[in-house]
Amino acid sequence: MDEASIIERLRNGEPSAFHELVESFRDRVFNTSIGLLQQREDAEDITQEVFVEIYRSVAGFRGESKLSTWIYRITVQKSMEFLRWKARKKRSGIILQLFGKEGKEVHPGLVHFDHPGTRLENKERSAILFQAISKLPLNQRTAFTLHKVEGLSYAEISGIIGVSLSSVESLMFRAKQNLQQLLSHYYDKNEK
Amino acid sequence: MNTKEQWISETLESLDGMRRAGSDPETYEKVMQRIRMSGTRRVYLQASFVWKIAAGLILLIGLNVFSLVYYSRLSKASETQTGVLASDYFSYINTIKL
Numbered sequence: 381m382d383e384a385s386i387i388e389r390l391r392n393g394e395p396s397a398f399h400e401l402v403e404s405f406r407d408r409v410f411n412t413s414i415g416l417l418q419q420r421e422d423a424e425d426i427t428q429e430v431f432v433e434i435y436r437s438v439a440g441f442r443g444e445s446k447l448s449t450w451i452y453r454i455t456v457q458k459s460m461e462f463l464r465w466k467a468r469k470k471r472s473g474i475i476l477q478l479f480g481k482e483g484k485e486v487h488p489g490l491v492h493f494d495h496p497g498t499r500l501e502n503k504e505r506s507a508i509l510f511q512a513i514s515k516l517p518l519n520q521r522t523a524f525t526l527h528k529v530e531g532l533s534y535a536e537i538s539g540i541i542g543v544s545l546s547s548v549e550s551l552m553f554r555a556k557q558n559l560q561q562l563l564s565h566y567y568d569k570n571e572k
Numbered sequence: 573m574n575t576k577e578q579w580i581s582e583t584l585e586s587l588d589g590m591r592r593a594g595s596d597p598e599t600y601e602k603v604m605q606r607i608r609m610s611g612t613r614r615v616y617l618q619a620s621f622v623w624k625i626a627a628g629l630i631l632l633i634g635l636n637v638f639s640l641v642y643y644s645r646l647s648k649a650s651e652t653q654t655g656v657l658a659s660d661y662f663s664y665i666n667t668i669k670l
Contacts, residue, residue, distance in 0.1 A: 410593060
């Protein structure tokens with residue numbers, strides 16, 4: 381897909397160009413959001429939101445970054461907004477529970493997540509790892525997911541999340557350290 | 573490497589070689605449907621933004637209450653002043669008539 385020509389066609393409002401764009405990027409957007417959100421339905425919803433956003437704002441895309449970087453950036457932003465919204469919902473759920481209202485239904489709690497792309501022999505362990513990833517701070521979670529789930533390089537990640545290459549390296553280092561600790565606790569509790 | 577370290581290392585590597593998750597093949601149709609129904613877009617607001625709006629509203633209501641109280645006091649005071657002026661005026665007229 382020629383980026384320059386598709387951007388030009390999108391700006392001219394060609395419906396076939398938008399169709400091509402969705403078909404080329406839908407798996408990448410979905411895989412990134414499912415990695416971050418760990419819920420299939422939420423990831424499908426965010427994928428659609430991302431393309432609606434692209435449709436609305438493509439005229440303002442100045443081509444300062446690659447098209448894929450821009451799309452990944454929107455995906456990460458939308459997923460982060462969703463995660464923050466969910467966290468707020470969880471907090472208000474706790475408050476409702478404290479006051480004896482029906483707070484339990486607001487947040488279903490941590491669900492066992494099975495990524496559809498993991499190898500059969502790794503299913504069990506990757507589910508444990510995803511559970512640990514969900515406990516990481518959002519910036520570490522984003523960097524780790526983009527690298528491990530979407531297979532992006534540190535340079536690409538730095539362009540997407542708008543930090544320097546050394547900051548991405550540091551985020552990855554801290555993410556691995558935190559995951560080692562979380563997995564160690566899990567092992568002591570369950571695997572001994 | 574002991575068993576625990578080995579388990580942690582293997583778990584950390586469990587995402588290696590994974591495939592990309594496939595999205596819904598009808599994504600394009602669903603996106604176009606959402607664009608057509610653009611009025612029902614879901615918006616996730618930042619908590620700080622909501623607090624700012626709430627603070628703004630409280631300030632607005634406070635200013636309204638303050639101005640209401642202030643102007644009602646002011647109008648009461650001016651009514652009293654007008655009353656005094658009127659009674660002085662009529663008592664003066666009465667004096668001239670006499």
